[in-house]
Amino acid sequence: MFSFLNPMFLWAAAAAMVPLVLHLMQRRRTVRLQFSTVRFLKMAQKRSSNRIRMENFILWLIRTALMLLLAAAFAMPMLRTSAFGGFLRRAQRDVAIIIDASYSMGYSLGRDTVWDRALDCAAAIIEGLDDGDQVCLFAAYDNVKPVVEQLNGDRFFVSSQVRTLALGKTTSRLCPAVLAAYSSLTQEPRRREREIHIITDGQALAWDGFGSSDTNRPPAPAATNDAGAASATNATGDLEMWQPGKIDKRTVFFVTTLGAPAPENVTPIDAEIQPPLLLADTSPQLRVKLSHTGPNMNTTVKVFIDEKEVGSRAAVLGESGDDLTFAIPPHPPGVHIGKIQTLPDNLAFDNDFHFLLRVREALPTLCVGEPDDAFYVLKALNAGLSADSTMRVKLIGVPELGKEDLLSYACVFLCNGLPLPTQAEALQLEQYVKNGGLLVIFPGDRAGMGDYQIMTSLPGYPSALVEIPPSLRRKMLRWEKPQHPILRTLKLGPGGAPVITVSRRLDWDSFQPGAETLIMMGEREPFMVSRDFGRGRVIMLAVPGDRSWSSFPLSPFFLPLLHQIVQFGAGIMGSQIYMPTTRSLPLSECLPTAQASSLLQDPDRKNVPVRSSIVEGKTVLRADDLLTPGIYWISKTSGGSDMEPAFDLNVERSESNLAPIKREDIPKRIGLDRVNVASDKEELMRIIKDFRVGQTLGEVFLWIAFILSIVEVFYANLKARAAPSLVDRLGVEASGKVTAGKAEGGEEAAA
Missing domain, CATH: 2.60.40.1930 (Macroglobulin (MG2) domain)
Incomplete structure (x- = not known):
């Protein structure tokens, strides 16, 4: 379908009458000679006149076409390149716009940012729509935000929603957003043109969700007996992963990369x-x-x-x-x-x-058990010695465990503390370990094998209490994991590996996944085993912390080993100096001191809502949408008078890798043929105009007119030289007889 950008120039087509008028006004020049008779002259004049009229008619056609082409070229004819959609009206379209909202879009380009240009580009796309067109809008953060999920014909409303978008503080993934947009376009099966616009900064990371460049081509259509099911799948567009073969052929992609070509x-x-x-x-x-x-x-x-x-x-x-x-x-x-x-x-x-x-200031350590059971442990940890000691050890009985705030301790020793009074104490210890604490369990005579089953965090459940014959009680301790932080700095004395006397020990048939043996006793007898549980760790020994089963408390390695354990436990609790921003953070795990009445504030000192729920009889606190990087503050009371630093968050730095994707790789990633790529808004508008309105033929018409003008000049000069005049066609013999020369067909015309 043709249209004209400058239809006023069509009036210039009237110039096509000029060659006709000139040809009609042209007079044939006659050569006058004195002859006795004019009979042969009239015969020759008739033949020459017919040829001149035919030659002038061809020149008139060339010159008329030349004038029409010039007029049409200046009128800028347009030819639609997309589907016509109808012969009497323009095809309507459904348009989906996807805006990359990752924080890399905040890259400064001088006077404005990539984000500012992205919003302007989206607004220009919406303004370019016509009546009857519908549009939906999506923002690509680390998840998909449907700004206008359903197709909407109110362009002013959708344009206003564009201006309400805020630059994100996360990464972005374009693939899920494209799938959501395509699903909205295909909610209603109708024959309309479909366009998906992706506005991004050109960062390669955002395209990871699409397939590889070589294998992500649409597959060849496979033969199937269930054609109805296949068409239904294509119609709904409900795709869980990117599959170019299921994208409708009427869908055209426009990708605009507004970022710097070589970002730093x-x-x-x-x-x-x-x-x-x-x-x-x-x-x-x-x-x-x-x-x-x-x-x-x-x-x-x-x-x-x-x-x-x-x-x-x-x-x-x-x-x-x-x-x-x-x-x-x-x-x-x-x-x-x-x-x-x-x-x-x-x-x-x-x-x-x-x-x-x-x-x-010091390493607070808690010992749980009777004084006799914890005597050697307390002495090894320097309890009650000088005030400048780095160890601060507290002893409590097992019944008092439920009243203690375990999170204030770097390490908790359970010295012959099993069985626990209730399940609540077991959950308390496991929660302490999950939050980054270190629990060390020394067995004892009071616990049976079944008493260990109450705790799910153990490296393994003991299967038996083994009595060792006197002849086999001397055991050499061997470091199974010498590079472990607890054992790495322990130096062996002059006597080499330590030797202890053991009369009883715990035995394990198997261990939990993730458990490891740190110290072996003899050849194959585990002496100290460890297991990560949550953010913390549980260490379990095969002998108690007193002399009832072994001489281990009297060993020269007992004191340095316990010191290393406490320092290792303090390192676990203090090793995490930052956390990544997140959509949801369980405060009960990362900040166990938080209470339901606590006030949480973000780095801008704005209050952050905290949700509380009851899970297995315990209050669990959770904060959502913690996306602002910086220091978060918490108070134990709702008044906020005792605010203190709670934790710090940093954005995921993979988004800071601004390496751009090559322009020619974008269609390969998408895996479709109808993909148009632009680098700025102006280029995008030209591509859209060529697609929706058409491509101008003005330049083509000018080239044709130029060629015709050359043909006209050569043809006119050629005929002017080749055609003989009337005098040249007539001849006079010596006798005075006038002859007409040779006729055009090669025949001789005699007078």
Whole structure:
């Protein structure tokens, strides 16, 4: 179907009458000669006149076509390139718009950001729709947000919804958003043109949900007997994963990549404190891992503790590595707020990396059991000695366990503490371990094999209490995992491996998944086994902490081993200096001191709703949509007068990798042929115009007119030279007889 962008120039087609008028006004020139008779002249004149008229008619056609082509070229005719949809009206369309809302869209391009251009681009697409067109709108965060889920013909409403979108603080995945958009387009089976617009910054990461570039082509249609079922599947468009073969052929993709063609970015992606256990006199080291996009570059990284700069280092990224180490000065006991900062760049959102330093004054340790059972443990941990000791040991009885706040302790020793009074104490201990605590279990005479079954966190359930004959009681201890943090720094004395006397021991037939034996007794007898449980760990020994079964408490390795266990437990609780932002955070696990009445605030000091629910008789607290990076604050009361740092969150740094996808790879990733890619709004509008309105033929018509003008000039000159004049066609013999020469057909005309 043709249309014209400048129809006023069609009036110039009237110039096609000029060649006709000129040809009609052209007069034949006659050569006058004095002859006795004109009979032969009239005969020759008739033949020549017929030929001239035929030649002039061809020239008139060429010149008329030339004038018409020039007029049409300036009128800019358009030819639709999409399906016509109807001969008397323009085809209507259903349009889905997907906007990448990841934080990388905040990349600055000078006066504005990629996000600003994305919103302008979406608004331009909506404004370009006509009456009868319908549109839906989706935002691609780390999940899909249906802004306008159902197709809507109110363009002003949808355009207003575009302006309400906020830039996200997460990564984005385009594939789930495209599947959701396609599902909305195919809710109602109707014959309308379908368009899916993807507006992104061109980051390669967002396209990971689509298939590989070589294998993601539409499969050849397979023969099937259930044609109705296949068509129903295509009609609904309810796809759980990207399958190009199930995308309707009427669907056309428009992808606009608005990001910088060669983005540059530097960001901290990880931080680690060594040693993980920080005491007041500890000067730790902070290891910072950096990531960058773009060519090798120079940068400067600064470290702040409690808003005070404590370190600054320059680095050349891409040459000497992306890891930096900072020496952190000692800090007083408490929670200290840390921040790693890189130089300002075009993506400011990921320049800061937050962390918390928890410095302990001492290592609080809890012993649960009777004084006789815990006597050697207390002595080994220096209980009751000098005030400057790093150990703070407290002894309680088993009945008092339920009243104790276990989360304030670096390690809990259960010395012949089984059986527990109720199931509640078992759940209390397991919750403590899940939250990052270390539980050490010394067996005893009071517990039977069935009493261990109450705890699901054990490395294994003992199967028997083995009596050892006197001749076999000398046992050598062997480090099964010498590189484990508990054993790595334990030095063997002059006598080599320790030897103890054992009269009784626990025996295990099997262990739980994930359990490992740290120390063996003899050749194949486990002495100390360990198992990770939640964020913490459970350690279980085969002998008690007193002398009732063995001489282990008198061994020179007993005291350093217990010290290493306590320090290891304190390191577990203090090793996590940050967490990633999340949609849902169980406060009961990461912040066990939180209560239902606690007030939680985000880094902007806005209150965060906390949900509470009862699970297995216990109150579980949960906070949702913790997406703002920084330090979160909590108070034990609803008034908020005792706010203190609770935890810190950092965004997932994979989104900071701004490596762009190649333009030619986008159609390969999508796996379809009808994919149009633009790099800015203007190019997108041209592509849409060519698709919806058509392609102009003005330039084509000008080239045809140019060729015709050349043909006209050559043809006119050729005929002007080749055609003889009337005088040349007539001849006069010596006798005075006039002859007409040769006729056109090769015949001789005699006078």
